[in-house]
Amino acid sequence: MKYVDEFRDGELARTLAAKIARDADSGRSYSFMEFCGGHTHAISRYGVSDLLPANVRMIHGPGCPVCVLPIGRIDLAIKLALERGVILCSYGDTLRIPASESLSLLKAKARGADIRMVYSAADALAIAQQNPQREVVFFAIGFETTTPPTALVIKQAEAARVTNFSVLCNHVLTPSAIITILESPEVRKLGTVPLDGFVGPAHVSTVIGSRPYEFFAEEYRKPVVIAGFEPLDVMQAILMLVTQVNEGRAEVENEFTRAVTRDGNQKAQALVSEVFELRCSFEWRGLGEVPYSALRIRASYRLFDAEARFGLAYRPVPDNKACECGAILRGVKKPTDCKLFATVCTPENPMGSCMVSSEGACAAHYSYGRFKDIEVVVAA
């Protein structure tokens, strides 16, 4: 496919790898965080980490909305479906996230809850229009990429006077998560997570633009290179980060110029701010309560807010004690540091959220990297 295949060329990947190896100063090490799950997936799937020299290390970030969704929010959705009899529509990504009482949306469906997987927010609205006698709730998750479609569908529901449709909003914000990482004790004081720069989000940035990252570059002196989700995009971004570090620069650079501008998609931004406002605080798995890090539906669209409509109260639930998702999401631990990894926790039967989404650090390593950890023994 055009604009995909060219950005996966193996020959070019090797030349980029050689350039990175030559430019990286052997006298120092480089640690870069790829914020997005999309980059984590590309790095694992295409073996990008194997093409990098030993002193250039990639740290997986918290940019996977499935991974950072806390148990308590999924419990709310399950409750609506099981106890309030609503049709709960959700993107497929959330269906297998483990929730309280060994439930997940998929297991709740097996118990008789009417849970439907949709491809698009528009599909959820269509289900509401086809079932006027039922309450239909769209379980909305995602970063800035996925928020504009939710805003649009709420406005469409209002225009079409659909009265049985509402949204359980869990939309979260990328810049707040990056600040939390930069302010974490592991990065600021302990130095257990050395961070020399960020590979910035691809599709989130098509919406918000490159401008919001300028603050990180200036305030925290960390270079940011926005990159597309194809393997050559990631490698070029790593090369640009190595160059910035070598030259002592901390700037926002854009590798994904074919889709990202400095201002982003202003039409989408306007729509989002019309329908949503900042939440004072929101719980993230791994990061805890993060102030002003998520969105809620404005009072003027209250009719479409499932939290108001059903009087839902959030109750935090601790993660499985043995699960290391929290530390992995902060970049403090690797999937293989977790005792559950590939033993009791697998993509077929995930214990923690990082094993659920294919963009989660654990699922990506399980699918594409777990055999690398095993030493090859030649039979005598």
Added chain:
Amino acid sequence: MCLAIPARIAEKLDNDMALIDLGGVRKEISLALVDDVAVGDYVIVHVGYALTKLDPEEAERTLKLFAEAGMVQTEGAS
């Protein structure tokens, strides 16, 4: 979750909708979040919505950038 794919607009439909072509597979998507999109343009599609238009000139420029890394390498090796 934030995955999105570049797709060509094959046909514009009513109500801000369009038909896209993905290597032969056709699907209806919404153009409500973007302006000035014409048949033949490439857009980045996420959960059934075009998020932005793809700039073919910038794509060429980025591909050239990759190739340049290779050229420098060949010079260095010779």
